[in-house]
Amino acid sequence: MEPPFLLIDLDGPPSRPSRETSCVRVAVAAQPVDAAGEFDLLLTSSPDPPRPWVGCLDPYATAQRLREIVAARSDACLALVQVLRMGPGLTPADRLVVESLAYSALQAGAAFRSWLAGRRPHAARPSTEPVLLDRDGDRLTVALNRPRVHNAFDAATRDALCEALQVAVSDPTVTRVDLRGNGPSFCSGGDLAEFGSSSDPARAHRIRVHRSPAALLQRCAAEVTAHLHGACVGAGIELAAFAGRVTAAPGTVIRLPEISMGLIPGAGGTASLPTRIGRERTAYLALTGAALGAAEARRWGLIDEIAAADPNPGATSRTRTDN
Numbered sequence: 001m002e003p004p005f006l007l008i009d010l011d012g013p014p015s016r017p018s019r020e021t022s023c024v025r026v027a028v029a030a031q032p033v034d035a036a037g038e039f040d041l042l043l044t045s046s047p048d049p050p051r052p053w054v055g056c057l058d059p060y061a062t063a064q065r066l067r068e069i070v071a072a073r074s075d076a077c078l079a080l081v082q083v084l085r086m087g088p089g090l091t092p093a094d095r096l097v098v099e100s101l102a103y104s105a106l107q108a109g110a111a112f113r114s115w116l117a118g119r120r121p122h123a124a125r126p127s128t129e130p131v132l133l134d135r136d137g138d139r140l141t142v143a144l145n146r147p148r149v150h151n152a153f154d155a156a157t158r159d160a161l162c163e164a165l166q167v168a169v170s171d172p173t174v175t176r177v178d179l180r181g182n183g184p185s186f187c188s189g190g191d192l193a194e195f196g197s198s199s200d201p202a203r204a205h206r207i208r209v210h211r212s213p214a215a216l217l218q219r220c221a222a223e224v225t226a227h228l229h230g231a232c233v234g235a236g237i238e239l240a241a242f243a244g245r246v247t248a249a250p251g252t253v254i255r256l257p258e259i260s261m262g263l264i265p266g267a268g269g270t271a272s273l274p275t276r277i278g279r280e281r282t283a284y285l286a287l288t289g290a291a292l293g294a295a296e297a298r299r300w301g302l303i304d305e306i307a308a309a310d311p312n313p314g315a316t317s318r319t320r321t322d323n
Helices: 059-072 074-089 092-107 110-118 155-170 201-210 213-223 269-288 294-300
Strands: 005-009 024-029 041-044 131-136 139-144 176-181 224-228 231-233 245-248 253-255
Touching: 005 059, 024 059, 024 074, 041 059, 041 269, 059 074, 059 269, 074 092, 074 269, 092 110, 092 201, 092 213, 092 269, 131 155, 139 155, 155 213, 176 213, 213 224, 213 269, 245 294, 269 294
Parallel strands: 005 024, 024 041, 139 176, 176 224, 224 245, 231 253
Antiparallel strands: 131 139
C-alpha cells in the first residue's frame, strides 16, 4: 500500500494541488513562492527562506525521507497534519482538546504499542519537590526541579506545575512569571518511566484536558518568560512556546520526537508552536524529529532572544510563596 503522501514540484508544469485531506501534502521549489495554506510542508533549497518555507540542501532528498517516515508511521503523521490544519479554525482551548483526542487515539494504536514493546525499561526516579516556587513581590519564579533526569516531565511534575501556574492565573498581583529548569536542561520531555503506563486512553484524555499546564499557560502567557537551556524536547518546548517571551542559552537544542513513537505532540505543541512558527514548520519539526539549535530557532521565531548561558542553572533551590 502506498503511504498517504503527496509530493508536488512547484517548479514543474502548473497543476492544481490536490485537496485530498487523507494524505500529507508536501511541496518543493527552488525558490519560495506564495503557497501558504495549500500544503502541510514547504521545502526549498533557498537559504534562510521566509516562513512558512523550510530551507534544506536537497529538498527532494528531504521529501523522500519524509515519504519514508510517513510510510513507517502513517497514522501518527496523518493525525499530526490533520490536527494542525484544524488549528486556525478553533479557539485556543479547543486546540488542546483536539490534540489530546488525537493523542489518546494514537496511544491505543499498534505503532505506539510496538514502540512500547521494543523500548528498554526505565526506572522511576521521583522527586519530592518536582517544581519549586519563589515569590519576590510581583515576580514569581517557577522552576522544574528534577535535574538528575534533565527535568523529565512526569505526572507529579505536571500536577505541581499546574499548582504553580494557578498562582499566576488567579493572583492579579503577579505581573511577571519566569519559567526555568534546574540542572543541565530545561526539560527533556516526557518521562520514559511513565510512558504507556495508562491502560485507559479515554481517561488519559480527560486528565490531560482538565489538568493541563498548557491551558494555564494560555491564560497567563503575557506575563511569562521561559528561559531555555540544554535539552528542550517534547513537552520542554511545547509548553515553553506558550510563553509571551522565550529566551534560550546558545547550546539549547529543541526536538519533537513523538512521531517516532507513533504519537503526536501531546503537551500542547500543536497549539503553541504554530502561533510562533506556523503549522508548516511545526509539521517539519514533528515529522522529522530534527534537532533545532538556538540560532535557527531565533531565525524562525520559536525563541525571541539568545541569552547568555546561565552559570548556575540550578539557582532556584527553595520553595517560597509569599501572598
